[in-house]
Amino acid sequence: MIKKLLLLALTLTLSTSCVSKKIYTDLEDKYAELIKENRILNDDMQSLSKSNTKLSNDLDQLQSTYAKAIADRDKLQSDYNAAKSNLETLKASYKALEENSSASIAANSKKNRELLAQLEAKEQALATESERLNTLKKELESRSKRVAELENVIASKDAAMRQLKDAISKALTNFEGKGLTVEQRNGKVYISMENKLLFESGSWYVGAQGKQAVKQLGDVLAENPEISVLIEGHTDNVPYKGNEQLSGNWDLSAKRATAIVNILRENNAINPENLTAAGRGEFAPIASNATTEGKAKNRRIEVILTPKLDEISKLLNEI
Known part of the structure; x- marks a missing residue:
């Protein structure tokens, strides 16, 4: 129900071209909950790794x-x-x-x-x-x-997860060298798409090429219903100077992440309960913002794919 209310709020926000203080506050609260949930997942992964070592x-x-x-x-x-x-x-x-x-x-x-x-x-x-x-x-x-x-x-x-990474890499072959990377680490798959593939500067509208890449990614995700999908929006450290629809980089990153979620939701085979959108602004860079190249790398969407850990948790409880 909460996710539906959040999606309704975001839809009203985009359609009216105006973000009310209450909606923005709700978005911040939801983002905080999502960050907390993501941290809990990471803590669970680390706890499972420690439990395996202890065993x-x-x-x-x-x-x-x-x-x-x-x-x-x-x-x-x-x-x-x-x-x-x-x-x-x-x-x-x-x-x-x-x-x-x-x-x-x-x-x-x-x-x-x-x-x-x-x-x-x-x-x-x-x-x-x-x-x-x-x-x-x-x-x-x-x-x-x-x-x-x-x-x-x-x-x-x-x-x-290796098979999933290979399937995604194969599906997105046409976008290699266009700001897209796929890698596996810590039991998860990370798909990074630079903004030059997806958005115009200061916009959260996804262009035709970017939309095609997201749809092809969605075709692979539709065949893996047991995967949790976190979409994170990131910016560089240059303050946003667009219109009054956005309050800053954090707001822009959240809208961009939500735009990717909306494209994935067009695929009816993807369970909406597996999708999470989060904006992280300029606070999680992967390169130095001191150079033009570094800023370009930091302006990105990251799709983080995590396997569900119910089976592992059950085995740990039985030991």
Whole structure:
């Protein structure tokens, strides 16, 4: 409902060519919520990465404990074998002494009983250690299975994002060298389009060439319904000097991002719930604003594609 109200407000804004203070304030609030949501997604990604690292560390520790338990069991087995050998020796001595002295027999009998008690104690300790070893082995197998499942899911997500990047690069081949780049990092796909491909200076109207590029991008997104799409508008640091319809660079960047969302929404196969528009003004540059080339790179639209992490979160909760 909130997204629908936001879209209605933006539509009224564009149609009346006048931005009221209330609408602008609402846009700022929505932008803040979007930034917060984007930060939460990034925090979730980092948390998942830390959880994966912790699980790997726990697995290493469990394997170390398992190895120590095996060593302890082997030592108990060795002690048991030595005690058993001593017992056999004492039995032989007992038999030999039995004919010589009742006192010696009594002494050997007592020592024999002590060794038997020690042997029983070691047998019990060995049984207990074997049981603990079996428990550790089962836990290790269970943890290993969960970690393997998690690694497979993460690898699958990465592979899917690589395929998505390749599909987008192929779909936008005609726009190479025209201010468009596609790259994958941190489990996401980033499509950067400089304003020279999309907009005239100070305008948020998308030209024919830019509209074609966005539509071709939309055709790929329509085939990937499990991808969240964040469209960010960016400007250089030159203050906006256009008409009174805009309050500044931040407002301009937000309108440009919304213009891209509106083109994507023309594709009925794209779920509007997956789309988010945000304006970042001049506050996230990728190059120096001290040069003309740097400013051109900073004036851009970035489309950030993020896989949904529900499956990974479920696996982490089960571990």
